[in-house]
Amino acid sequence: MGCTASDVVAAIKAVADVVAEHKVELTQLDRAIGDADHGENLNRGFTAVLAALDGATPETPSAVLKTVATTLISKVGGAAGPLYGTAFLRAATATAKSDELDAAAVVAALTAALEGVVARGKAEPGDKTMVDALEPAVRASSAAADDGGDVAAVLRAAADAAASGAEATIPLVARKGRASYLGERSAGHLDPGARSSSLLLRALADVAAR
Amino acid sequence: MGCTASDVVAAIKAVADVVAEHKVELTQLDRAIGDADHGENLNRGFTAVLAALDGATPETPSAVLKTVATTLISKVGGAAGPLYGTAFLRAATATAKSDELDAAAVVAALTAALEGVVARGKAEPGDKTMVDALEPAVRASSAAADDGGDVAAVLRAAADAAASGAEATIPLVARKGRASYLGERSAGHLDPGARSSSLLLRALADVAAR
Amino acid sequence: MKKIINDPSTVVAESLRGFALAHADLVTVQEDPAVVYRADAPVPGKVALISGGGSGHEPMHGGYVGRGMLSAACPGAVFTSPTPDQMQDAITKTDGGAGVLLIVKNYTGDVLNFETAAELAAAEDVEVRSVVVDDDVAVKDSLYTAGRRGVGGTVLLEKIVGAAAERGDDLAACEALANRVIANVRSMGLALTACTVPHVGEPSFDLAEDEIEVGIGIHGEPGRQKMKIAPADELVDRLLDPILEDLPFTAGDRVLLFTNSMGGTPPIELYLAHGIAERKLADAGITVERRFVGPYITSLEMQGMSFTLLKLDDEMVGLWDAPVHTPALRWGV
Amino acid sequence: MKKIINDPSTVVAESLRGFALAHADLVTVQEDPAVVYRADAPVPGKVALISGGGSGHEPMHGGYVGRGMLSAACPGAVFTSPTPDQMQDAITKTDGGAGVLLIVKNYTGDVLNFETAAELAAAEDVEVRSVVVDDDVAVKDSLYTAGRRGVGGTVLLEKIVGAAAERGDDLAACEALANRVIANVRSMGLALTACTVPHVGEPSFDLAEDEIEVGIGIHGEPGRQKMKIAPADELVDRLLDPILEDLPFTAGDRVLLFTNSMGGTPPIELYLAHGIAERKLADAGITVERRFVGPYITSLEMQGMSFTLLKLDDEMVGLWDAPVHTPALRWGV
Numbered sequence A, B: 001m002g003c004t005a006s007d008v009v010a011a012i013k014a015v016a017d018v019v020a021e022h023k024v025e026l027t028q029l030d031r032a033i034g035d036a037d038h039g040e041n042l043n044r045g046f047t048a049v050l051a052a053l054d055g056a057t058p059e060t061p062s063a064v065l066k067t068v069a070t071t072l073i074s075k076v077g078g079a080a081g082p083l084y085g086t087a088f089l090r091a092a093t094a095t096a097k098s099d100e101l102d103a104a105a106v107v108a109a110l111t112a113a114l115e116g117v118v119a120r121g122k123a124e125p126g127d128k129t130m131v132d133a134l135e136p137a138v139r140a141s142s143a144a145a146d147d148g149g150d151v152a153a154v155l156r157a158a159a160d161a162a163a164s165g166a167e168a169t170i171p172l173v174a175r176k177g178r179a180s181y182l183g184e185r186s187a188g189h190l191d192p193g194a195r196s197s198s199l200l201l202r203a204l205a206d207v208a209a210r
Numbered sequence C, D: 001m002k003k004i005i006n007d008p009s010t011v012v013a014e015s016l017r018g019f020a021l022a023h024a025d026l027v028t029v030q031e032d033p034a035v036v037y038r039a040d041a042p043v044p045g046k047v048a049l050i051s052g053g054g055s056g057h058e059p060m061h062g063g064y065v066g067r068g069m070l071s072a073a074c075p076g077a078v079f080t081s082p083t084p085d086q087m088q089d090a091i092t093k094t095d096g097g098a099g100v101l102l103i104v105k106n107y108t109g110d111v112l113n114f115e116t117a118a119e120l121a122a123a124e125d126v127e128v129r130s131v132v133v134d135d136d137v138a139v140k141d142s143l144y145t146a147g148r149r150g151v152g153g154t155v156l157l158e159k160i161v162g163a164a165a166e167r168g169d170d171l172a173a174c175e176a177l178a179n180r181v182i183a184n185v186r187s188m189g190l191a192l193t194a195c196t197v198p199h200v201g202e203p204s205f206d207l208a209e210d211e212i213e214v215g216i217g218i219h220g221e222p223g224r225q226k227m228k229i230a231p232a233d234e235l236v237d238r239l240l241d242p243i244l245e246d247l248p249f250t251a252g253d254r255v256l257l258f259t260n261s262m263g264g265t266p267p268i269e270l271y272l273a274h275g276i277a278e279r280k281l282a283d284a285g286i287t288v289e290r291r292f293v294g295p296y297i298t299s300l301e302m303q304g305m306s307f308t309l310l311k312l313d314d315e316m317v318g319l320w321d322a323p324v325h326t327p328a329l330r331w332g333v
């Protein structure tokens, strides 16, 4: 049994709650090595996503993801807007044909999302960006699926890997995004985008585990 | 025996020293109820006075006072520049005919100075200005001269009265000058101009006492 | 104190030097005594307009010297009125034979120093008149006080009377117009932060993290009243209500609304306040015909703002719109 | 945090409302999606120039919309790049048939959002080109980083290319000219104080009472290096030396010197620094042919400054001097 459109809506709502809860934390992380808006940006975006989903009844998981994508693109701005927007857009495309998402579809969606982020942002692992959370997450989710894991297991693996990946950005010197302007001074801080990616995946995993 | 031109020069130099010493104090008093420049203004003026007197050999006390007056007028600015400038100018005029100043001449000079300040500034006693130091000083000096006091006695009386007059400005609500903008909030502070007048007279008295 | 300066005692002189280099096409800067002249002064047959005051209010007054505005400006030490020798020099070098109008802000120091300069000039046969601007409604006016301060209205007066002088109005006409502006202009300001005079080295008054001063002047003097910071809607009321009541301004009036930054308040906040004020005036039936928004009369880096309201007539509107070409204001040229 | 605002979440919208009221003769402000348009847009046959970026840098960019400069500006949230739907709206409504040039400052967010907008516009048959300004020498350029930031050079580019578009240059010519400006302009800035983003409520970085940040950007990001405050002479060296070395600028060059306040630094300090810089350039045999001094690209109320140096050629000088009429810049009109 996979996730239906309404499961995905529920998951996105959980993501929005987590973003709201961690708004200040994300902004504070961005204050240290960026411009102190990451939490604010994502919260503005997911607040708009909630409004867009409110009353709407998208028929497929893909339709839900597409609404999330276009809303984030038009409301977030900054680097995170086009990056997360593209991620959700690619995920929507990757799942276009399914009414329900099984573990393999979730892995495909995550893989497409990462490819979208990399296509737009050109970051490589180790550049101290959200890619450092997303890339290990995709690898772990794929491994979990290969091991026969269900959606919950796949997302748990992704969330766990993203969390370690995000933590691992702390010592890095940023080579992409605003933090790169700081050069060596960017080391010693958790990357806000990596942290938000890990929070997003954890929220999805938590919903799947219910 | 009265004061010669060089006695007056010595007295003015002493005044300049005292102004320099109390520059910060006067500015701080002005910070509380004015615009934080009174000490700076007077110090700029008396530094220029020292330069003007340096090398010059004015022949009469009046000539010395006139140099002080024109220098203060052209260097001090603010309210204190024209007020002290006029005071010294009137004192110069009042003593124009003397080679040496006796007690009576000193009283005449102080009286003329006060009249000059009042003519320019239109302040009355109790308005919380330098007049509240100068007016009792003139009265006391005149009384001391009437009692047969010499120059030193006359100036000591003036300085003592100015000191009490200045202290007495503390509870007053200002009705002239910048402090008047504060209305009731000007009460509880020593008027900077009254304080500087009392310092000037004390410096003169100290030189005369030597 | 953190400032981009070398030495508190040379700030004004060094700043004037940079100003002179930046605007050599428009003004000539004399170092001692310090005077900023129109590059083409004296203009024969034209009434000369001279103003001056302490430094630290830039662009006022040096930034307003040029065609259609001031003939010369006398910059004093920071927040200290200039001295009569500066003014005398300005009078002598700008008089084009049509006389000189001194624009004095009502501060004891400014008034006394300009008074002395006018006396000295009268002795030299230059026709000199003075007008005293006192538009700050935060200060209670009374025969028994120093009276109201001159603040934002000064800039509007310099523009309007400057245009009149430029078109050839004579001294009496310029003086009368200046007094008409003074009679119809009112201002009030507030500060979020104090400013620091370079030679003092510490803020000119103390304010808590959540406090503001209402009814401030432009010299870092404390205001009439401290209050807690409040929403912009309320702050605008606090400034505009006393202005409207004072003249008073009433429904049907045509006005110029001047929304001024004290220096440190950025445009994003200033325009926000301006918008609130415009809507408030519209609600009161007052027509905002001209607006002027920016840091035009400042107190160093002070954060805060002021409103100035000028009741307009057709002649003032025409003169406001007339060409001006100075370092800080330029249009129609 | 003390600011003249009602609510952090409505600051940009409320400020734009005041801006619209203040400059209704020059611009039209659309609320959602937020775009500031030239009142007469689209101008048929003229290349449209569009810029945009986070709010908080006023007068950039909305203040530069008008004749001889931008066709439209897209204001984002404070310090956050605008979104593609704003840009798309701006493209559609300003295209006069001669194509659109997007002026993008090199920040990941701005680049990605403008890229998305350009893709969307291309699908609708509007010819769109982009140029990316990256003049900040504080940031080491490298293929493996986000590259240099776009700062003060952006304003000069908007003026110069705006004049070219106004005289009728085609899209390819405007793009080539823009890239020539980019190739010849360099900037660097420092901060004495941090600024406070309204929704954050606390300063964007921490600085001790005697410290400054050198090599800051315009988004309240910390700089490359903290140092103790030093005399203005030394601060000017700290900014100008890296600029001069980078291009490099050498004896015989003709330049425009742009001395910019980050918002909270008042004219008295800015002109002082400008004067030092002019003399330093003269000593190096570099001719300062044009100067531009003021708060033209800011970071809210931040105290600090930047220098921008543009190596001029005759065409650029002519275009710089050409008439401009926008809320923040006006001459020749």
Ligand SMILES: Nc1ncnc2c1ncn2[C@@H]1O[C@H](COP(=O)(O)OP(=O)(O)O)[C@@H](O)[C@H]1O
Residues within 6 Å of the ligand: A030, A034, A035, A037, A038, A041, A042, A077, A078, A079, A080, A081, A083, A117, A120, A121, A122, A123, A128, A129, A130, A131, A176, A177, A178, A191, A192, A193, A194, D079, D080, D081, D108, D109, D110
């Ligand atoms: N080129 C890039 N590729 C991937 N992620 C990036 C890139 N540039 C920035 N990011 C991510 O975006 C985050 C910052 O997002 P945000 O603060 O919302 O945007 P901005 O930097 O425009 O203010 C960074 O922490 C980083 O993880």
Ligand SMILES: Nc1ncnc2c1ncn2[C@@H]1O[C@H](COP(=O)(O)OP(=O)(O)O)[C@@H](O)[C@H]1O
Residues within 6 Å of the ligand: B030, B034, B035, B037, B038, B041, B042, B077, B078, B079, B080, B081, B083, B117, B120, B121, B122, B123, B128, B129, B130, B131, B176, B177, B178, B191, B192, B193, B194, C080, C081, C108, C109, C110
């Ligand atoms: N009208 C006046 N008559 C007499 N003294 C005055 C008058 N106005 C101001 N003063 C004196 O001048 C002092 C302030 O001098 P100063 O600070 O140098 O000038 P400013 O007020 O212009 O900054 C006040 O403390 C007061 O004693």
Ligand SMILES: [Mg+2]
Residues within 6 Å of the ligand: A030, A034, A035, A036, A037, A038, A078, A178
């Ligand atoms: Mg950010």
Ligand SMILES: [Mg+2]
Residues within 6 Å of the ligand: B030, B034, B035, B036, B037, B038, B078, B178
């Ligand atoms: Mg004072």
Ligand SMILES: [Mg+2]
Residues within 6 Å of the ligand: B035, B037, B078, B079, C079, C080, C081, C109
């Ligand atoms: Mg003063």
Ligand SMILES: [Mg+2]
Residues within 6 Å of the ligand: A035, A037, A078, A079, D079, D080, D081, D109
């Ligand atoms: Mg941002």
